[in-house]
Amino acid sequence: MMDGDDKAMGKCPVMHGSMTTHSAGVTDWWPKTLNLDILHQQDSKTTPLKGFDYREAVKTLDFDAVKADVTALMTDSQDWWPADWGHYGGLMIRLAWHSAGSYRLMDGRGGGGAGNIRFAPLNSWPDNGNLDKARRLLWPVKKKYGNKLSWADLILLAGNVAYESMGLKTFGFSFGREDIWHPEKDVYWGSEQEFVGDAAQRYEDIMKPDTLANPLAAVHMGLIYVNPEGVNGQPNPLNTAEQVRVTFARMAMNDEETAALTCGGHTVGKAHGNGDASVLGAEPEAAGIENQGFGWVNPNLGGKATNAVTSGIEGAWTTHPTKWDMGYFKLLFGYDWELTKSPAGAWQYRPIDIREEDMPVDPTDPTKRVMPMMTDADMAMKVDPAYNAICQKFMADPEYFADTFARAWFKLTHRDLGPRARYIGPEAPQEDLIWQDPVPAGNTGYDVAAVKAKIAASGLSVADMVATAWDSARTFRQSDLRGGANGARIRLAPQKDWEGNEPARLARVLSVLEPIAAETGASVADVIVLAGNVGVEQAAKAAGFDVTVPFQPGRGDATDEMTDADSFAWLEPLADGYRNWLKKDFDVAAEELMLDRTQLLGLTGPEMTVLMGGMRAMGANYGGSKHGVFTDREGALTTDFFVNLTDMSYKWVPKASNLYEIVDRKSGATKWTATRVDLVFGSNSILRAYAEVYAQDDAAEKFVNDFVAAWAKVMHNDMF
Incomplete structure (x- = not known):
């Protein structure tokens, strides 16, 4: 109970600053202090599943039953969020796409591998508008299969199943993504304080897309890729084409993959802008509690898919938006297009003198036909010479287009899952893909002690051994599970020439270690790590402690043919x-x-x-x-x-x-x-x-033991 004075003054006894509202913290008072929060993310205190091994649990999942349930969901339209043409395929594809599409190559952060789209800021980005409805539609499936099926897996599976239900033969799917339980605060999305504000803040020169600040890939705060209305909202397909090229390259896609994803992504579904965007409610993180966790509440929806407003752009790209076909190319290249605005006021393009039979039917009323549309990014596929040539190739060979898209879609949704050895489930493809950074299996049957003895007798210094092993292992990124010592790519281009690897010293050390590998049957990768361990053990002995550094053999040696040198260039340490x-x-x-x-x-x-x-x-x-x-x-x-x-x-x-x-x-x-x-x-x-x-x-003694444990952790980060 409140005492008399508190009651009279209307004071609340709860310390709001420590619970729900913001009170000044250390970095607010002293902005220049080093903030270590980046090291404290996703600790064991946040998970309700402490001790639970998801990657083992998911192996017991009834994969066929899950897929059947997700397939059935596609055509189970709900009044509270009606499906376009009675099919949720387009919505689920967008959910999977935007979950995975936040990945960027420079630091490997973002992506769909942890279900981060459930949390702020991603759940409230303008580009992710109404994807909260897609996640809620999937809840019955998640509820049914419980902890054996993570949100991260389910979200991406839903996109895969959506494409299959509309006629695409997908490349495959792997389970194994473990959910996080609060936002990833370690991802830098940009410094802007406004969603979809002035994109020039991210560039040295907005007309030179390659001046986009690293590690960013998207052109605006709150968008996944580019502004669909044009550079900074100003339509110009040639300018947009250059932004598309740089943005997708920073998300690990080449021109052909970019064109395939753009065209294949817009082969199905529609954009939503048939109404007044100003009447929409706040995004999920700002919405009232009575909205049940939903954002962007539309008072004019009225149970009709036709009335939905999301991006503000309105219309489908194809005549049959729930069917995988070549309709996107038929309309884009079969008609001339003129600039117009949607009912919500967004820039888009409409076809000139379109035949009625080429118009899609209304998403709610199948007796009506409505105008299709294209965005500035779609027009870029037509006017940019390189993208146009790729599209011509696709149009001449529909099977090639379907296969190219399926592979690019698989790459998009699996880029941050790690190497193929981590794939789980009956649809996991067996083909090695270069972007998976393949490494052949290494030998485990050699005499480890004999290898260590040869290394110890080699004359290499502690510093040489430790530095080389560290440089080999430090490239590992837990963000996308790339890099690390496995594969010994430190001896290949581009890593052997990186300034931070001291090329001359590295070549000298490798000239000693490689013959030892050849003599003993160990991989060079294992020998490099063992050399580091020998160095640590010698240093510990010099300090008065006999220790054995833990070691797991079996690393393989990658080849130049197994290495995407351009992609690996992004892993170069700058410090x-x-x-x-x-x-x-x-x-x-x-x-x-x-x-x-x-x-x-x-x-x-x-x-x-x-x-x-x-x-x-x-x-x-x-x-x-x-x-x-x-x-x-x-x-x-x-x-x-x-x-x-x-x-x-x-x-x-x-x-x-x-x-x-x-x-x-x-x-x-x-x-x-x-x-x-x-x-x-x-x-x-x-x-x-x-x-x-x-x-x-x-x-x-504690120092030596703690160092050995931390060192072994780094050396084994990539032993999956």
């Missing part, structure tokens, strides 16, 4: 705090770049801390730099980095933008040099708390 290296000065602080790399590696704050200190102690810096090597026992796995970092007998003196001298307070002599990445572990309050654990007098 690596663990090896104290920056390719150049960036607008982003070095410690922020370190957090990004750490999150992609799947490491926690404590793991980052112990690895950092160990790498410095072993002298594994890029180019042999001494920055941050706070020890007189370089090469030994000691806690000296932390002990000296926290020693107040030294002061830190800035010398350049990313360089400091560590100066003895009494003598004034410079003892060491350091970078921001080194010193942030002593200045940031959270990181210092971690560092102090290892600076304590009783920490030596």
Whole structure:
């Protein structure tokens, strides 16, 4: 009960700032402080399924029954959200497409692999309007199969089944995506504070699409791809074609795949803009509780699919929008088109003098025929010479078009699932595709101890062994499960020539390790990792501890033919705090770049801390730099980095933008040099708390054990 004063003043006893409304936090008060939240995403506290192994559970799913239920759902129109032409195919395809289509190649983030579209901001992006209805339509299926079927799998399966129910032979489907349970806050979607605002904010020059800021792919905040009305909402198909090309390339698609996806995506379904967009309710995250979690409530829907308003563009692209056919090409290339506006006021194109029989019927009333439409992106397929040539090829060979689209659709929906070894289910294709980064199976029958003995006798230094293994493994991205040591692609183009891999040193080390692999039957990939382990074990021994670093054999060696060099170019590190290296000065602080790399590696704050200190102690810096090597026992796995970092007998003196001298307070002599990445572990309050654990007098053994565990985690990240 409230006391008299509280009651009289109408005060609420709940601390709103700690529960639902925003109260000022650390980064609000001190915006420049290092925010470690990126390392704390999706921890075990958020899941209601702690200890549950989804990838094992889904293997027991009745796959045929699930598919039958999803197929039946396609034509089970509901009054509360009526289906266009009585078929939800177009809606489910858009749900799957927009779930998967947020993937971008540069950092592997986004995509449909975790069911992120259920949460903000994606669930409330303008481009995802009314997809909340699609997810709710799927709920009975999810409810029926429970934890054996994740939302991430179900959403993408629904798109696949939708295409099959309309006549397309798909390339296949794999289960195995595990759901997350709160938004992925580690994905940078852009800095704008407005949805679909001025796209020029994302470019150095909006008329030069390749100046789009990295790692972004979409042209506006709140869109998946490009603005369908034109560049910054101004129709011009040639300009739009260039934005389409860059955007899809950043989502891992070439020109042919881009054209296939555009044409095949618009072969079915329709856009919705037959009404007044201004009367729609707020998006899901801003809607009232009485809306049952729905956004964009349309007071004029009236149970009629015809009245739906989503993008504001209105109409179907083809004569038969629930059938996989060549109708898209027939209309796009068979008619001239003129610019017009939809009932909701959006720019679109309409055909000139279209024959009535080529017009689709109304989505609600089959006795009426209505005008089809094309967007600026569709017109780009016609006016851009390269896209036009591809479309001509498709029109001349419908089977080739269907196969090309099916493969591109499979790539879109499976890009972030990882290598084929992770695929689950009876429809998982057996063909190796180059974008899956195939790696042949490696040998597990060799004598590991003998290999380690040869490495130890090779004369390689601890720093050489540790740095090479680290560089091989650090490319792993938990965002899309690409990269890592498996495949030993560090010896292939483009990785062997990356500046961050020190090509000359790398070639020298490989010239020692490759013959050992050939002599023992081990893969080069395994030998590289084993060399790193030998280096760690030698460093631990020098510190007074006998340890054996965990090792799992069986990595294979990829070939140039198995490697999409252009795609792998996006994995090149531009900075690596663990090896104290920056390719150049960036607008982003070095410690922020370190957090990004750490999150992609799947490491926690404590793991980052112990690895950092160990790498410095072993002298594994890029180019042999001494920055941050706070020890007189370089090469030994000691806690000296932390002990000296926290020693107040030294002061830190800035010398350049990313360089400091560590100066003895009494003598004034410079003892060491350091970078921001080194010193942030002593200045940031959270990181210092971690560092102090290892600076304590009783920490030596714990440090070695913790380092070995974190090191082994990185080395085995890609062992699926």
